Amino acid sequence: MRLERRAHVPLGLVVAAPVAAIVAALALAAGLIAAAGVNPLTAYGEMLRGALGSRLAITEMLTRATPLILTGLAAAVAFRARLWNIGGEGQFYMGALITAWAGHSLGLPGPLGIAVLMVLGMAAGAVMLAGPAFLRLRFGVDEVVTTLLLNFIVILFVGLMIEGPLRDPLAFGWPSSVPVDGDYRLPDLVPRTRLHIGLLFAIAAAGAVWLVLARTVFGAEARAAGFNPRAASFAGISLPRTLMGVALLSGGLAGLAGAVEVMGVTASVTTTMSPGFGYAGIVVAMLAALHPAGVVAAAVFVATVFVGADAMSRATGVPSFIADVIVALSLLTMLVALLFTTYRVRQ
Amino acid sequence: MTAVLELTGITKRFGALTANDDVSLSLAQGEILALLGENGAGKTTLMNILFGHYAADAGDVRVFGQTLPPGRPRAAIEAGVGMVHQHFTLAANLSVLDNVMLGSERLVRLRSGRSAARAKLLDISDRFGLPVDPDARISRLSVGERQRVEILKALYRDARILILDEPTAVLARPEAERLFATLREMTQEGLSLIFISHKLHEVMAASDRVAVLRGGKMVAERRTAETSANELAELMVGRSVVRPKREAHAIGAPVVVASGVSVAGKLDDISFAVHEGEILGIVGVSGNGQAALGALVSGLGGPTAGTLRLGDGDMGSLSARALIDAGAARIPEDRHAEGVVGELPVWENAVLERLRSKAFSRGGFVRRGAARAHAAGLIDRFDIRGAVPDTRTGLLSGGNMQKLILGRNLASSPRFILANQPTRGLDEGAIAAVHAELLAARAAGAAILLISEELEEAVGLADRIQAIVKGRLSRPVVAEDADARRLGLMMAGMWESTDAA
Numbered sequence: 034m035r036l037e038r039r040a041h042v043p044l045g046l047v048v049a050a051p052v053a054a055i056v057a058a059l060a061l062a063a064g065l066i067a068a069a070g071v072n073p074l075t076a077y078g079e080m081l082r083g084a085l086g087s088r089l090a091i092t093e094m095l096t097r098a099t100p101l102i103l104t105g106l107a108a109a110v111a112f113r114a115r116l117w118n119i120g121g122e123g124q125f126y127m128g129a130l131i132t133a134w135a136g137h138s139l140g141l142p143g144p145l146g147i148a149v150l151m152v153l154g155m156a157a158g159a160v161m162l163a164g165p166a167f168l169r170l171r172f173g174v175d176e177v178v179t180t181l182l183l184n185f186i187v188i189l190f191v192g193l194m195i196e197g198p199l200r201d202p203l204a205f206g207w208p209s210s211v212p213v214d215g216d217y218r219l220p221d222l223v224p225r226t227r228l229h230i231g232l233l234f235a236i237a238a239a240g241a242v243w244l245v246l247a248r249t250v251f252g253a254e255a256r257a258a259g260f261n262p263r264a265a266s267f268a269g270i271s272l273p274r275t276l277m278g279v280a281l282l283s284g285g286l287a288g289l290a291g292a293v294e295v296m297g298v299t300a301s302v303t304t305t306m307s308p309g310f311g312y313a314g315i316v317v318a319m320l321a322a323l324h325p326a327g328v329v330a331a332a333v334f335v336a337t338v339f340v341g342a343d344a345m346s347r348a349t350g351v352p353s354f355i356a357d358v359i360v361a362l363s364l365l366t367m368l369v370a371l372l373f374t375t376y377r378v379r380q
Numbered sequence: 381m382t383a384v385l386e387l388t389g390i391t392k393r394f395g396a397l398t399a400n401d402d403v404s405l406s407l408a409q410g411e412i413l414a415l416l417g418e419n420g421a422g423k424t425t426l427m428n429i430l431f432g433h434y435a436a437d438a439g440d441v442r443v444f445g446q447t448l449p450p451g452r453p454r455a456a457i458e459a460g461v462g463m464v465h466q467h468f469t470l471a472a473n474l475s476v477l478d479n480v481m482l483g484s485e486r487l488v489r490l491r492s493g494r495s496a497a498r499a500k501l502l503d504i505s506d507r508f509g510l511p512v513d514p515d516a517r518i519s520r521l522s523v524g525e526r527q528r529v530e531i532l533k534a535l536y537r538d539a540r541i542l543i544l545d546e547p548t549a550v551l552a553r554p555e556a557e558r559l560f561a562t563l564r565e566m567t568q569e570g571l572s573l574i575f576i577s578h579k580l581h582e583v584m585a586a587s588d589r590v591a592v593l594r595g596g597k598m599v600a601e602r603r604t605a606e607t608s609a610n611e612l613a614e615l616m617v618g619r620s621v622v623r624p625k626r627e628a629h630a631i632g633a634p635v636v637v638a639s640g641v642s643v644a645g646k647l648d649d650i651s652f653a654v655h656e657g658e659i660l661g662i663v664g665v666s667g668n669g670q671a672a673l674g675a676l677v678s679g680l681g682g683p684t685a686g687t688l689r690l691g692d693g694d695m696g697s698l699s700a701r702a703l704i705d706a707g708a709a710r711i712p713e714d715r716h717a718e719g720v721v722g723e724l725p726v727w728e729n730a731v732l733e734r735l736r737s738k739a740f741s742r743g744g745f746v747r748r749g750a751a752r753a754h755a756a757g758l759i760d761r762f763d764i765r766g767a768v769p770d771t772r773t774g775l776l777s778g779g780n781m782q783k784l785i786l787g788r789n790l791a792s793s794p795r796f797i798l799a800n801q802p803t804r805g806l807d808e809g810a811i812a813a814v815h816a817e818l819l820a821a822r823a824a825g826a827a828i829l830l831i832s833e834e835l836e837e838a839v840g841l842a843d844r845i846q847a848i849v850k851g852r853l854s855r856p857v858v859a860e861d862a863d864a865r866r867l868g869l870m871m872a873g874m875w876e877s878t879d880a881a
Binding site for chain 1: 394395678679680699700701703704710712717718719720721722723724728732733735736741744745746748772775
């Protein structure tokens with residue numbers, strides 16, 4: 034058996050790959066569910082009902098998908114340019130932290146304040162990735178290591194801030210930041226649910242990212258620089274500028290996810306506010322084959338697994354950690370599926 | 381003579397493409413067989429089938445009378461077939477001995493057989509006249525020495541049939557001549573050899589017999605002594621190809637002038653001038669500063685001393701982009717690594733250097749229609765075969781990729797052109813096309829700096845020639861005065877004495 038590169042990848046295959054990967058991941062996880070003594074079909078039925086079975090369930094799922102779209106876009110933008118941003122989690126938290134801090138004391142009217150807070154959140158995330166990008170450009174430091182390790186530093190820093198300067202005196206000793214001003218809470222998209230208009234911002238961001246990557250000079254240069262930096266550089270494209278632009282965009286998107294989550298859902302920052310949105314964003318981006326439209330769909334899938342797994346856990350007793358297993362497995366199966374879309378297997 | 385190797389009726393298809401069509405071939409004991417063909421004729425596919433990298437759709441391979449199971453490289457190795465790939469497969473951070481042993485030892489064993497392996501390696505090295513230091517690190521060896529290690533690696537595995545895929549592609553002329561002398565001696569030790577090539581002169585010089593492949597079919601077999609380079613060229617291309625000739629014409633004002641230029645550690649006080657309508661050839665053995673000179677006039681770095689001028693302006697301080705805007709065209713040495721982004725479509729590569737120009741972008745957005753139309757024009761004008769604007773560039777053959785790079789550069793009527801090894805690895809038909817384009821640009825008044833390791837090319841194209849040796853440039857000689865002996869001395873760094881003579 035050997036692999037040969039396909040001259041042309043048909044669109045059908047591009048769409049089929051993530052679907053096949055998800056089916057394979059669910060089949061593999063079924064073994065674990067069966068080992069926990071539950072019929073996998075029952076469990077998956079509960080999972081679907083829990084995520085999509087009612088109006089409330091759907092809004093919960095979409096609420097969960099909102100930050101995933103943004104962190105997924107962050108990973109997709111970076112990976113396309115071969116900038117391995119594993120620091121989405123840290124950028125998310127920095128965006129959240131600065132939003133909570135500024136949103137508590139900002140003296141601006143509502144809509145303007147929201148816009149300013151979103152920009153601040155993006156800036157915080159962008160700065161978090163600009164550092165590792167600079168180190169890579171200047172000294173060749175591997176950004177996988179720096180961005181990954183920064184996540185832990187950021188979470189400890191958030192812990193420090195919410196135990197100290199940003200501590201909410203009304204939280205009864207619970208480590209939580211001061212909440213953002215009521216004016217800066219994002220309006221509900223569906224009344225009496227947690228779903229907020231951040232979802233629309235996320236979808237708009239996906240459209241904007243697509244436009245930038247597929248249609249602008251910057252997008253074309255970033256792609257060229259990602260695939261073949263030497264040729265891009267020879268053609269007169271400035272690698273430092275391009276890579277830094279990508280870093281600012283990617284970090285900014287992850288920071289925006291944090292800002293939107295604070296303004297839309299949690300109001301304040303805690304060290305447990307993210308169930309791994311930054312890391313799950315990597316899975317979302319890979320399932321989407323780094324395409325912005327695919328990111329939206331993949332984020333919905335991952336959110337369905339996360340929200341559905343809680344319901345399944347309540348109904349069947351299978352631990353909800355199965356959600357992490359399914360998401361992690363789907364990353365692995367997607368990598369295999371990508372191999373088969375790029376290459377053809379021959380005897 | 382007995383046949384040590386026989387291929388019968390080999391057919392291999394890749395999708396719609398038939399890479400090998402009913403090819404039969406035999407190799408006699410102690411023979412050197414040249415497998416000649418243009419790029420894409422199916423030479424490498426055939427050898428990969430023989431070695432078991434590919435499984436043929438039809439036909440079989442017999443080595444010393446035994447039929448090999450298809451698709452099993454290990455079976456080929458065990459039967460005594462060794463392959464030396466065009467692109468070396470050595471671990472640069474390991475020693476020669478480690479590389480030779482790698483893969484031939486069992487994974488689980490208590491002691492490494494290093495001392496036995498060393499003795500065997502030294503014995504082979506001595507017997508076949510391939511001197512080597514077993515403890516040298518690969519990364520410190522020259523390209524020629526690395527190739528020697530590849531050959532030793534095959535011999536260490538007791539190869540009695542050796543296949544060399546384009547063995548001279550990476551070698552300078554003297555190294556190549558040495559290689560062929562060594563190969564000749566090896567046949568006296570009982571080895572049989574096949575080497576793949578598209579270079580006529582080396583096929584004529586080094587082989588006993590020639591098999592010519594064209595379009596996947598075996599079109600002819602000749603005894604080398606009974607054929608000529610002209611006949612082989614026609615058999616290989618299927619028609620007669622003549623490289624275009626340079627015609628004398630008046631040259632104009634200087635365009636690019638270097639005076640006393642140095643780049644720390646790479647170029648030492650070089651001076652040259654390229655004029656309008658002139659091709660200045662820089663010849664030399666690979667690794668003597670050509671890469672640094674190429675980078676310097678490509679805008680990838682400035683001089684550390686001296687001045688480099690383009691027209692009236694300073695050239696040394698220009699970035700690649702500024703240089704392009706100033707009317708310079710650059711054909712890089714390595715088209716895959718520097719020339720194109722293989723994953724991107726042809727149209728994006730066609731405009732990659734000028735994405736930010738008004739012609740191809742507006743308000744930060746790419747004018748895709750204009751860019752595609754431009755690419756379609758290049759495909760048409762420069763005869764880039766097998767391409768439409770949306771073809772992935774990596775799928776193009778070397779010659780067509782080079783035509784795309786030429787087209788991208790020449791379409792804007794540049795006043796200065798750097799052509800760095802413009803025909804390396806190309807077949808005769810493509811070489812003729814590239815030469816014709818460069819001569820047309822010369823006729824149109826462009827100043828062309830040609831860096832080449834192929835003497836025929838430099839003599840055929842250039843008006844004047846300078847040699848580069850250890851980062852220094854000889855004084856120019858007019859092409860008409862540049863006979864092979866004089867150029868040979870220049871490339872050996874002995875220009876002072878020839879000037880005095």
